[in-house]
């Protein structure tokens with residue numbers, strides 16, 4: 353008779369990847385009484401988490417969970433059980449328990465009151481240490497041997513670790529590879545059976561074929577308080593002109609639909625409203641006033657309150673010949689077409705789309721092809737905009753994978 357009881361090894365649990373998903377998985381296992389070793393290829397932990405805290409650590413979002421879930425698009429239903437189990441309030445309570453109370457910003461985003469990630473990470477590492485969790489740094493995971501042993505590359509050469517009680521992979525995506533997550537796990541995992549979806553940039557910059565004149569003059573300039581529309585989706589915020597295109601919050605928010613349109617071979621053009629607070633009629637009336645002896649740029653700056661970069665963008669979009677009628681000029685200001693020819697590289701993206709497919713995982717986040725091997729965090733195939741949705745899903749899947757690994761190691765159902 354074939355037993356349905358899993359054959360977990362008696363050794364410690366292995367968590368590979370010391371980012372937010374892996375560290376919370378480790379904490380969850382230790383809280384249940386598990387012995388845990390966390391491996392990471394870098395000399396220190398949580399490097400991307402620390403970078404995320406540089407401009408204000410947006411831990412999660414305060415909106416209602418049903419709305420929150422819609423931010424994950426097609427991944428929403430897959431993630432729902434994990435976010436139900438570990439919702440934004442649980443994350444905020446966890447941070448508060450580490451001495452890091454959170455606050456809700458004007459946009460509904462949630463930040464630690466101290467704003468940064470470093471005090472939170474320091475307190476967290478103290479707690480993990482107190483729970484007996486061991487760290488094995490400079491250990492790059494390279495695979496699993498036929499007997500289930502974990503293989504690592506270390507500065508002292510290859511190392512094999514006897515089969516653990518269960519293993520949780522939390523290796524991240526492939527953005528900002530110098531911080532640790534470089535996506536090199538993809539071929540390793542493919543060697544074990546699953547075929548992850550291709551890793552792609554998400555929340556990334558977009559490439560625009562600017563003229564040398566425009567890029568040379570305006571690279572680095574912010575387009576403040578603009579509205580950008582793509583495929584019927586309109587986002588208000590700030591964009592920044594770069595040499596190669598555009599970046600910034602409002603661009604990141606639209607980068608996934610643009611990326612997907614380009615991948616389908618479609619043309620992609622953003623429509624930038626330089627004065628979202630004014631109507632076409634209002635602008636046209638202001639532009640119909642006599643220009644006097646003012647230059648075109650001075651007139652535009654005064655009548656439409658446009659910054660030089662906005663005026664430059666109008667010239668760039670029209671090949672320098674601006675429409676002369678106030679109505680058509682107002683229409684252009686409200687909808688400057690900007691052709692996008694590509695996305696910025698994955699290496700500078702905020703996050704990664706693609707990764708381990710949910711079809712390859714059971715509800716406990718265990719790889720169907722590899723009993724005892726679980727996965728969590730950004731290496732799973734979901735994506736979301738910025739706003740705290742990324743970290744929230746990493747934490748929630750970290751908890752779920754740990755609970756799944758714990759239950760599996762004890763031969764029981766999830767729970």
Ligand SMILES: Cc1cc2nc3c(=O)[nH]c(=O)nc-3n(C[C@H](O)[C@H](O)[C@H](O)COP(=O)(O)OP(=O)(O)OC[C@H]3O[C@@H](n4cnc5c(N)ncnc54)[C@H](O)[C@@H]3O)c2cc1C
Nearest residue numbers: 369371372373393404410492493524532533729730740743
């Ligand atoms: C500039 C920037 C700002 C961001 N700001 C925010 C924000 O404010 N809010 C938000 O929600 N999200 C933000 N994010 C995204 C967020 O940081 C990530 O989604 C999150 O860190 C992913 O967590 P993770 O644990 O899945 O992976 P990671 O944090 O990437 O951790 C993975 C770990 O695995 C290790 N690893 C990788 N491969 C191996 C291997 N083969 N062997 C051993 N170890 C390995 C890496 O060294 C790393 O430590 C930001 C990202 C960036 C780049």
